[in-house]
Amino acid sequence: MNKLQILLIIFLISNLAGAQFIKERSINAQIGYGLSAPYNSVDEIFSDGLFAQSELVLKVASWIELRPYAGIVLTNSNGKDINDNPTNESVETKAFLLGGKARLRAPIPWVAPYIEIGLGTSIGKFETITAFDIINSSGFVYHIPFSIGLELGKNNSVDLGFAYYFQPSVKQFTGAFALGITFPLCAKVKT
Template sequence: MTNSNGKDLYNNPTFEKAESKAVLLGGKARVRAPIPWVAPYVEIGLGTSIGKFETLTAFDNVDKGGIIYHIPFSLGLELGKNNNVDLGLAYYFQPSVEQFVGAFAVGVTFLLNTK
């Protein structure tokens, strides 16, 4: 979910906005270099976004609701002796509504059953 407060980065009023209220579903494939301690990877996939999307700029006027496609893309590193710490940059491109979202992600993998 994203919202706009009608102001730009410098707190000036603006008519431009990009808002979404959606759920993302899909899948990705990861290609990883098998390097001990630092294993870089890249992910790409295809998915669907279900919700409402509004993009209003000087160049675009999009107001859509329903189901659209998105393209997830990630770059990252798996760190540690067993590569169980994941640092990554994740992006979701939604071309049909002129939006994208990005995030810095941190993950930790641990075994639940050790025999």
């Protein structure tokens, strides 16, 4: 059984058990400017594109949240480095993202800084062509999500942050500058 299957089973069991430690539930939808970059390159390169993600926000306490997520990142290389010079190196990602993260946040109204880390999988096509690596892969690769940002507004319902997904097996990372909105779900009935 792989790590993703174990993570999904734990998530489903906690939902079926009523997950009494969850105080609030909401949905966070994010969209932003996505990019991909290799771990190593001679010409400093990256590719850009679209990032979109949705998260189920499970509030455990005012300072910690669990966030299972699903998203997509689509980036294309334009054949140029960051100085707009032609290059033979390229990096591209066309992937569906799936996993879970934990968010530590300062419970401050209006501006609440946060940091996240977790584990997930990227499903799709990955290309990393540099002087050091030639990787053209399709399928499942694991990633390590890491994010920093701010929750804004009276109820911290607007999310502005940087999200990174480190993908060691294809020697690249995918990132985004994203804007998100959080929508509360129905309040849990207390028994």
